[in-house]
Amino acid sequence: MTTADIEKPSSAKGRVTPMMAQYIEIKTANPDSLLFYRMGDFYELFFEDAEIASRSLGITLTKRGKHDGEDIPMCGVPVHAADDYLQKLIGLGHRVSVCEQMEDPAEAKKRGSKSVVRRDVVRLVTPGTITEDRLLDAKRNNFLASLARVKGGSNSHGNTYGLAWIDMSTGTFRVAESDDVRLAAALARIDPSELVLADALLQETELRATVEGLGAALSPVPRTFFDGATAQDRLSSYFSVGTLDGFANYTRAELIAASGILAYIDKTQLGERPPLEPPVKEAAAGQLLIDPATRANLELTRTLSGERRGSLLSAIDKTVTGAGSRLLASRLAGPLTDPQQISQRQDTIAFFASDTMQREDIRSLLKSAPDMSRALSRLAVDRGGPRDLQSIAFAMTSAREIAGLLASGGAYPQEIADTVQRLEQAPHALGEKLMQAIAEEPPLLKRDGGFVAPSYHADLDELKSLRDQSRKVIAQMQADLSAELGIRSLKIKHNNVLGWFMEAPTAQCDPMKDDPARFIHRQSMAGAMRFTTTELADLESKISSAGERALAIELEIFNELTKAVVEAGAHIKSAAEALAVLDVSTSLAVLAEAENYIRPVVDEGLAFTIEGGRHPVVEQALRKSGEPFVANNANLGPLESFENGQIWLITGPNMAGKSTFLRQNALIAVLAQMGSFVPATKAHIGVVDRLFSRVGAADDLARGRSTFMVEMVETAAILNQATDRSLVILDEIGRGTATFDGLSIAWAAIEHLHETNRSRSLFATHYHEITALSQRLERLNNATVRVKEWKGDVVFLHEIVEGAADRSYGIQVAKLAGLPKSVVKRAQKILVQLEEQDTNKPAEKLLDDLPLFASFSQPLDTILEPEQESEGVVSNELSVLLEALDPDDMTPRQAHEALYALKQKQKELSSH
Secondary structure, X not given: XXXXXXXXXXXXXXXXXXXHHHHHXXXXXXXOOEEEEEEOOEEEEEHHHHHHHHHHHOOOOEEEEEEOOEEEEEEEEEHHHHHHHHHHHHHOOOXXXXXXXXXXXXXXXXXXXXXXXXXEEEEEEOOOOOOOHHHOOOOOOOOEEEEEEEOOOOOOOOOEEEEEEEEOXXXXXXEEEEEOOOHHHHHHHHOOOEEEEEXXXXXXXXXXXXXXXXXXXXXXXXHHHHOOOOHHHHHHHHOOOOOOOOOOOOOHHHHHHHHHHHHXXXXXXOOOOOOOXXXXXXXXXXXXXXXXXXXXXXXXXXXXXXXXXXXXXXXXXXXOOHHXXXXXXXXXXXXXXXXXXXXHHHHHHHHHHHOHHXXXXXXXXXXXXXXXHHHHHHHHOOOOOHHHHHHHHHHHHHHHHHHHHHHOOOOOOHHHHHHHHHHHOOOHHHHHHHHXXXXXXXXXXXXXXXXXXXXXXXXXXXXXXXXXXXXXXXXXXXXXXXXXXXXXXXXXXXXXXXXXXXXXXXXXXXXXXXXXXXXXXXXXXXOEEEEEOHHXXXXXXXXXXXXXXXXXXXXXXXXXHHHHHHHOHHHHHHHHHXXXXXXXXXXXXXXXXXXXXXOOXXXXXXXEEEEEEOOXXXXXXXXXXXXXXXXXXXXOOOOOOOOOOOEEEEEOOOOOOHHHHHHHHHHHHHHHHOOOOEOOOEEEEEOOOEEEEEOOOOOEHHHOEXXXXXXXXXXXXXXXXXXXXXXXXXXXXXXXXXXXXXXXXXXXXXXXXXXXXXXXXXXXXXXXXXHHXXXXXXXXXXEEEEEEEEOOEEEEEEEEEEOOOOOOOHHHHHHHHOOOHHHHHHHHHHHHHHHHHOOXXXXXXXXXXXXXXXXXXXXXXXXXXXXXXXXXXXXXHHXXXXXXXXXXXXXXXXXXXXXXXXXXXXXXXXXX
């Protein structure tokens, strides 16, 4: 039976109990989520919800009564352990409505014996709206994002999209505008855990494929959530301002997206307003654009398997706070394109790299600074507890001490000076008050009491003393009664139903049963009986009164402190952000010192010169195994005679290090533009506007795409979008199809990169024929990975040198991989035969067989298609080729190849 089959209690199908009638009514109002229905100390689930939860959580499915003649499936989870179960359900993509008891059961009984406790949904829990510390990853932002589309908008060439994203656990609120081309990259950078969008958008195939590729939970909502007519009013109302002009000049798309996400928060939080900062507008032009495929290929924040360990982020993260780790991840996800901002971040790292003592003092204080932003957010939506107040107190203490430490210094870089100012403006008096008010080891929940420190409130101390003294009296009463009645196992206990009572085994209860005037029978159980006395009831009244009054005072103190914290929220958040900046800067200084990183030069030019470059992740992995990493140089910037970047065509065997070399240069660019030092001995990088990487093989069967189709789609995106400021990394283009098809595609792709995109590029290939292109493409340089053969085996030297490989050593690599000897020997024989058949087709002949630059408008003398040849052109061809050669700039192998090419051309001209 599904919840959709359940009718309201007035249905003619049959009667239901009052409790089940209430459940059905609440469930009907919340059909798209699992309903956690509070019953005493458990959250119960019924019908289809119970079946789903039972499978998802691995808990027992039972039954409770009948509905329309069928058993009602039921399962439940303890309230005290609900967070653990919520975390698992949310992780599986479920949404949960939390239905609480809104009154004490005793109050319900006053209305009649069959009255049901009033219940209502207090919260809708979704992946993007959780704030509980136990449900969140301290090192990762938990973004709730919204996507709105405006036809045309500010983009005259297509759709305009508004993006808004919020981290409810910290109050971060950002908006941006995008277009069809940049949308996937923008969403990948945000990396939301939940995406809210109008349900109509999910009906469009391409857009649906884009958002589903994120891996985020999708929450379609009615179009009314994204009503442009009310968008500005909704934002103004939320932030209690008359106009948004004081925040930023938002576009219509940004306003609609921001309004939609606030409408969703209002729905899920049932009117509770988390303390969000006003939406900060982010300009797309200010950040390095990295599409989803490139992020995945380069494993920036997680590996291809989805793990953080093994990613670039994991390798560079030396932070000591959760907030610092989140800021580091944010900077890595969105590197800058403004050299001045990059330089400011580098200045801060350089300062802490030079002042080791102050850096370590700051890091020591940061370690004792809990996560203020998340504690503040929980308190603001009434989900916080005493430990959140204590966290803010501890963090404020660290902030004050760090501010004092830095204030004693001299001139600081701009970023440090800004953080000092923000720390000095923090509400330190409030922090001291919290330190005085909260006990050293407070409970998790405020309802448990006992979190106010001794001597903070005189009346509270008096009540606690009375309560605690009364408990000692009960212990003495138990001892006296046990001795008087001769019942050694007599105990005085308490529960929420009976209050305080005496309990003893049934066989030993005769002394109490014989004196009913004194010992009043309360309850009989299997093997035990429970009694009370007038004396015990009076004492219970005193204890209960003292305990209730003490808890009431503590809760009042908690509410007062929470109100003060929320009112100071803006300064607290500013201080928290300042601490995160210091954590990131000091950690990157530690990284630079430990890993021997250097400060790169980043400017507006097109340079890309790396000396002694290393792969930051692979280097650390090799160090653990005791192996050295071989550093390599790269120069992709324009040389003196060129206006655009160079293309390096890299050949060499598998396992030799080509892919590592490609990736390390891309990662060095990302690190440099996020403001970090880089793993090299020298680096000069002109700002990269877009980073493209096509590495590895993967299919997309859900979208009907084979491995080769995915490769071609990604390659198409690169060739269609890359500019002369982009950095392009291509590895093994065309290997997923037939040899000549693949060779043709790779050949044409290089021509396009050279003539149209004019990007700085690294292109690795096993098609050695393409290396001949370096004779005609002036900015194309051949490079190869050095190897040595020793007794039939290949030794990888991992060194990138000028030149081209003459073969791929594939059979040697296959031998290293463990292929059977018989297969290796047979492959060697086949290779010899194939090479003998191909000796009459040297690679250089392809320069004439394939028309060069056929797709571009070129002068006639550079296009040698057969139908365009004339007698004058043919007779002139040999001198043109000779004129193009520069013996002083050629390796012996290149000179040898050029000589063969000239001889071949001479034969052709003679025969003609």
